[in-house]
Amino acid sequence: MIRRWFDARGAVERERFLMDTTVTWLIGNLGFLAYFLAKAPVYSFAAFGRMIDHRPEALAAMGPPLAAVALALWLAQVWAMAALSSKRLHDMGHAGWWAGLSLIPGVQILFWIALCSWPSKDSAGVRAA
Template sequence: MTDFPAAPAGAVQVPRPFDLHGRIGRVRYLAYSFGAMIVLLLAAIVLGALLGAIGAGPAVAAGLMQVLVGTLMAAANLVIARRRLHDMGKSGWWGVLLLVPLLNIVVTLWLALGKGDEGPNAFGPPPSPNSRAVIALACIGPALFVGMVVYSAVDAYKTFGERTRSANSRVF
């Protein structure tokens, strides 16, 4: 077993979102992933405004934003996943599976739902307890995602219904 330096009495070490070492639990994994997505979305909006201001064409601006934001999101996701994998007692190299299309969905669900090791493991002491802010951010992310999926499904159903009614009105 690996010995870890003892924290001072009464001190709680709060992990930083993009540390490369240490462990994070399921709640922090969701919160950090959602937080990174929000930050990168805001960066994309600012970048789009800047590219529009300097006169870059829409296709060039969209391409640059897609490459930059996609690369940064993949890097952030790999860093966060590495720490979550460490909590589960696995090597951070398993995070490379997040780069494989379709398999990344299964791996993300595994990281979000899988149980971490209780007590210390080879990658460090157990994660510190979650703050209320972390718990709130972890709840808001999936709720917004489900809301967007439901909204898209309802909108698609409405559009389909309108097209069907207009097509049927022309037949009769």
């Protein structure tokens, strides 16, 4: 499973891409989520979103050990999302270097939605026939 997330070679279908990227996002934000659940006076999606949007302040408030773990998980998430995006692009018949778009803030959510909804190269040919 770990190799599937971090190796950019090969291809991955839509359903697997959606599942893997969702799990990757959850694991990548696990440190922030643990800190939020331990320290937040009121649990809300808005408060968690503010913490995720302001990672440097959240990392400073966590302290060095927890901040190092949270940062390591987040960096692993960035690598895994780029590798999974590259595999999904290969499945769609495109070059994997377009996965760099998954690293641009603001573009990444639109890129992820496109990757989740675009058909595979083989299934597109089946539909056209």
